[in-house]
Amino acid sequence: MIGEGIQSSNQRRHSFVKDHVEVGFFTDPSVCIGCKACEVACKEWNHVPDDGFTWSGNSYDNTGHLGASTWRHVMFLEQDRQKGNQVVGAHSLGDGDGEDPFRWVFLSDVCKHCEDAGCLEACPTGAIVRTEVGSVLVQNDVCNGCGYCVVSCPFGVIDRRPEPLPDAGGAFKCTFCYDRQKSGLVPACAKVCPTESIVFGRLDDLRVRGAERVRQLQQKGYTDAQLYDPTETSVRGIHAFFLILGEPEAYGLPPKPQVPTIYLKSAWTSAFATAIGSFIATLLAFAFFS
């Protein structure tokens, strides 16, 4: 069969859905070449329409941000900082006229598939579900387009698709290529990535790999390399985590993302418990007396 004996986890067939294995994306900007193949492969596979033909003037980023019709988004950061020990022109070597350092960093952003997901908590229709592999999936046949999820995402990922695009009104975001995963295939963005900046695999493996990569990069002089994997906040961890150079704010990533509905949820839970308690009491009372 085509693909047998393939080494990279981005190309190997798997049975994570069947085996209920938590999966993840580890995205590493230190090898990203900003080619946007992930954006295109995602749209091609998922039949996501184009997002308009507007030039931004913001480096090479004409995608802007994640949204209903953009499920992968490559950021282009031009910063006055050094990338590892990179030599960028003569001034990095002490020549020149004391020019500032410079670097260009690319990072492919995606839905984080939170452990406690704001969108999922907020969805009143049951359209958003957690899958066998821990990903968060919007079921478009159930979604009624109420938009509660949109305001509940701490990362601003999910959005409703405007007219006149196909399936307008519904909420959309990365599906983690659930259909592909069910068939044992790797999500389109990871499979396509030429430098394996996006790695797909078991979440626990990836976390080990991510930590190791940070250690490696630190040794190579990337002193500002760190993982973005908020486990200490109310999102309680994410399935798509990132290595970043510098601070999360530069990437538009909240340093401490919180699920807005988390308080709401606890309120709802206690209300539910009370309701169920009294209901069962009533039921028992009936059973006892009849």
Place this chain on the structure above:
Amino acid sequence: MPGLGTSFGRGGATTAQQDLANADCILIEGSSMAEAHPVGFRWVMKAKERGATIIHVDPRFSRTSALADIWVPIRAGGDIAFLGGLIRHIIENNLFFRDYVVHFTNASCILREDFRDTEEGGTGFFSGWNEQQRAYDKESWLYQGDGLSFPERDLTLQHPRCVFQVLRRHFSRYTPEMVEKICGISPTLFHKVADTLVAASGPDKTAAICYAVGWTQQSKGVQIIRTASMLQLLLGNIGRPGGGILALRGHASIQGSTDVPTLYDILPGYLPMPRADGTEATLRDYLAKQTKPTGLWHNTPAYFVSILKAYYGKNATAENDFGYDWVPKVTGNHSYFEYLYDMADGKMEGMFIMGQNPAVAAPNSRFERAALSKLKWLVIRDMVEIESASFWADSPEVDRGELKTEEIETEVFFFPSAGHAENDGTFTNTQRLLQWRQTAVRPPGDCRSDEWFMHQLALRLIAKASNDPMDEPLRALDWWYPEDETGMPHTEAVLAEINGWHTDPAAAVGDRGAVARVGDPGRNDGVIFGVDRNGKPHHGPQVADYNELKADGSTACGCWIYSGVFSRDGVNKANARQSKDYLGHGWGFSWPSDRRIIYNRASASPTGEPWSQRKKLVWWDQTQSKWTGVDVPDFPAGKAPGYRPTRQEKGLDAIPGDAPFMLHEDGLGWIYVPKGLHDGPFPTHYEPLESPVRNFLYSRDTDPVVNWFTRQDNRFAPPGDQRFPYVLTTYRLTEHHTAGGMSRFLPHLAELQPEMFAEISPELAAQLKIKNSDYICIVTLRGAIETRALVSRRARPLQIDGKTVHQIALPFHWGTAGNVSGAAANDLIPISGEPNVTIMESKALACNIVPGRLPRGPAFEDWLDRYVPRGGPPNLHPEQPPPGAPRGRVAAGHEHESPIR
């Protein structure tokens, strides 16, 4: 490019992309590999992860620079000065790989006494210059003695006229300080690069060089590639794992379209087209001229007669010189730019455009669009309605009233074409790898493949052939191809012809290649598609490889270098998909003879042992008396390292056992090119044809042999013209493909880079008082375009000889059609011809920037007049000849070492 061909013997990348992972250093220059070849760059990143140092030398901080360890900003057009500086540094500090250089290269060969280098007098001319003809008499460039076989050598490299010593003198003034003056690269940065490259070369280390059109699209492109080739020979990096020079081709089958060319001056396998200059009037004359006494080209008669047999079949006989008379003769330079001028002057009646979009992709595309309107008829085949198809309706010239639709006489036939998954066939990729595409689905509607089109046209035209002598070649043409029910010829039948066969349908080939006449004609073992359109036996068994080809008409072969791709075993090896090792043996077919890293004899020492365990590839197996290793040896299998010819031998027998470059008559890597180039045996720094800077090294500014295509509507700014103070360079974005026919029309690509822009530095923006996203106009002597300003520190001014020089960069993917439209950068670029391959200079020219928007409609001309006054002579550059003057050499070269690209 003959840059590689003259240096090593073959005009193809010397290595495979995946082998880059084995490099200890990769120098990328003249290419933004991460952007234009992202998946190839995968292997650069693998090398980097393994500890290799990645160096990117480029005017622009691109996505490649972002991933490199070292970015070296360079003034566009300074490449030879920079690489020449590295060569000087390596020689002066004795850092070259001596054993490799002494044995494997022509560094030791002695030159003639009458040879004069550009340094002698500092004029920038080699000996032999003829000002009247604007060409060199190249006699004095040859080796001392008789011919190129068995040259006189001084293995101590001390002889004052040996190549090594002449080279030392040639680059003696290319000091780090001179490099700084010309390129804007500081000595510290220069030394950083030099040290890195040297540390990554030697018996235990290898460095690779990658380039693309950033080098080739310069007025001295071939010589830039030559400089890199010389550097790699001096460092001992050719033919070895992790080494080599990777030419990155920009189209799926660029390599294939020179190997099996649609070019005027060569036939498949780099056989020169016969010329009508009196020296090739007969087959005997042609073969006498083109056959080399020693090396692989000694077999020219076998390759050439076999191709005539492939073209004219049984009509090509020994009696009629195998149809040599029918082959059209070349009378001058018939390359694109030359015939474009004929087109503009109304001398061209008809044109076929297949898979190209010259209306926005060709230099001086304003001129090009006007020229298209002079055609009687135009046949254009594409998947979408590109600008070249609709120039008569919606070109900027129609918009401006310069052309009127109702006055354009051109009859246009637009044939929708099939896509890559809708027909089968072979692409030859950037590393000489032939890969077959299987058909997935039928093309929709009227869409057809080019193969269908050519076949159907051929049948119609052959049917028209009369007894007129002019129709003889057409009547003789062997158009035998069987077809399917849609009228599509079997592609594999064509591939079988390209591979070659024994012509006798009754031939049967034994185990050892012995040919006998037995069996069932056209159906013997090893015969593929042996029956013609009438059901008659057509040919015999396939040849195993080019060694089986004969000059007596008993074999036919459409492209000798591809021979072996579809041989007697009946396996289409281009379609093989079982990769067995990292080099990909078992996956596709790499010409020649499935060798993946060519000249790999050089991966072993002169005595045949690997240079080191770490860099082992091919070596001499003493016990079996043959070459063996990871790759297919690119050397006669049984030739011992100690073999020395007696100087009486011919062909490959004349090549010593320690001479890995067996296509050359002397078997050596050519640091010095004694024959095959028109503008010099060594590279020399010349300024771009348009430059704000004078040549600091020579009194001559530009390459003397260059073809300027002087014409009023194709003018060049003189050096230092204050009206055009900025350096302009062009480049590709990852998100688009060439002129955009395959990207601008696709929403998923168009949205990623939806508008034309110019990259300019914050310093220049401040000077011009423009902000990011502002509209600006870029003006050259050819025209003006409107674009948006993308202000970024990625563009950076350079200090050249104490003055600030600004460089701006333009992507060139847009036009008037598609989901996203924009100005065509090619409107700004002049037509020019590099001396060896007639390629234009689009990577370094001079421009002006005018803030604001460009007027539309007829107001455009008035606006342009303000910045580019009409009138005046067509030759503004002092080194540019007037119209009608000899254009440098009359026609392209014929040496085998001059394959295009």
Place this chain on the structure above:
Amino acid sequence: MTSLTGLLGKWPLIRQIRERADGTGLEAMSDKTRAMHARIDGAEVARSVCPYCGVGCGQLVFHKDGKLISIEGDPESPISQGNLCPKGAASYQLLTHDRRVTKMKYRAPRAKEWTEIPLDRAMDMVADRVWESRKRTFVHKKNGATLNHTTAICHLGGATLDIEENYLIKKLFTLGLGMVCVSNQARI
């Protein structure tokens, strides 16, 4: 009581509590979601090569009933190992986008519009044009030398074409018709 437990067990809320689910897990999946699978399952596949740059990435072209379904990287390619760049990743759209022309178009001299004509007729017309132009401009001999060529019909293109197509172009145009003005991107 058994029947009651059974009855209660069917109540989603109870089921969610018992399974420690909260109505956001597998239990909340619609039939459509449950039936989801990759659309290339069971498709036929052609092994192809990306048509864009010279890298030569392997592609798997999935198709069913004569229709394209998807194009992905071929994981076994020693060059690309399953990867593609954005252009290669868009090559399904390249073949299927709605701006692709699928009808033969003809523009008569001085005409302002295209007209659609049958493909066969167009082929005949092109053969006629070539024939007439060739007849007018062919040079058999000049100054005693055999030329057998015409410089008034030209061809451009080839680097995006197959080598087999290039081979036939050179064979018919140059060796058959005598067209020497044949050129491609390789030197443009």
